[in-house]
Amino acid sequence: MELDQEIKEQENIEENQNIDSVMEPEILEDDSDGVTDDEAQDDSVTSETTDDIESEGTSDIGDDESESVKAIALLQEEIANLHQQLELQKEQTKSVQGQFMRLTADFDNFRRRTAKEKEEQETTIKKKTITELLPVVDNFERARTQIKPANDGEMGIHKSYQGVYKTFVESLKKLGVSAMRPEGELFDPNYQEAMLREPTNEYPEGTVIEQLVRGYLLNDQVLRYAMVKVAAPKDDDENEATATPENGENAEN
Known part of the structure; x- marks a missing residue:
């Protein structure tokens, strides 16, 4: 009985060992130093992905550089066009x-x-108008020198027209008219006309002795030339004739 029990126990032990050996997973040995197929596959995928990323990155960088070069070229061309337009605008300006x-x-x-x-037109018109009025001034001056009032009535009339004359002369002055006064000065053909030459030793030759008709200026322009008498040297015969009576008187004395 005991022997049969031991044999059964031995058979149970062997049966259990067979079951354990069947249930254990087979471990395949690989030459990859303990790396499984899944891990190797993952590494392969990772390597391929990295290569793809690097390839794509390199391609993107190349594309970016190409786009940058094109953009720079376009900007340079646009700048050149703007410079050309600027120069054209400068020339037009x-x-x-x-x-x-x-x-x-x-x-x-x-x-x-x-x-x-x-x-000039205004001056010409003014000169023509004033020239027509100068004879009136001449008549007033002749009246003043020639008419001598004999009584109070004549004196009143004289003062009355002299007042008119004074007002008239003041109006001419406001227009720029001035009278020439060449007496005692050397004859100047730019302002005077020599009407007479009088031999005399009292004045140097060519000196204006008397103004026969008064001359006038309109500003700096001659309105009317002065008509004058000019001193001339005496002849030797006249000097001797003048000296003879004096010599005779001296001889008698």
């Missing part, structure tokens, strides 16, 4: 400025010429 300066100069010349012509 310079041309317009030149035209403006010429127009301004022409307008200034036209304005000065017009103002000068207007002034």
Whole structure:
């Protein structure tokens, strides 16, 4: 009985060992130093992914550099076009400025010429009008020198027209008219006309002795030439004739 029990126990032990050996997973040996197939596959995928990323990164960098070069080229071309347009605008501006300066100069010349012509026209009209009035002034001056009032009535009339004469002369002065007074000065053909030459030793030759008709100026222009008498040297015969009576008187004394 005991022997049979021991044999059964031995058989149970062997049966259990067989079951354990069947249930244990087979471990395959690999030449990859303990790396499993899954791990190797993961490493392969990772390596491929890294290579793809590096390849894509390199491609992206190349594309970016190409785009940058194109953008720089376009900017440089645009800058060159802008410089060209700027130079063209400068030339156009310079041309317009030149035209403006010429127009301004022409307008200034036209304005000065017009103002000068207007002034000359006004002066011509003024000279003509005043010249027509000068004989009136001459008559007033003759009346003042020739008429001698004999009584109070005549004196009143004399003062009355002399007042008119004074007012008239003041009006002429306001217009720029001035009377010439060449007496005692050397004859100047630019302002005077020599009507008479009087031999005399009292004045140097060519000196204006008397103003026969008064001359007038309108500002700096001659309105009417003065008609004058000019001193001339005496002849030797006249000097001897003048000296003879004196010599005779001295001889008698």
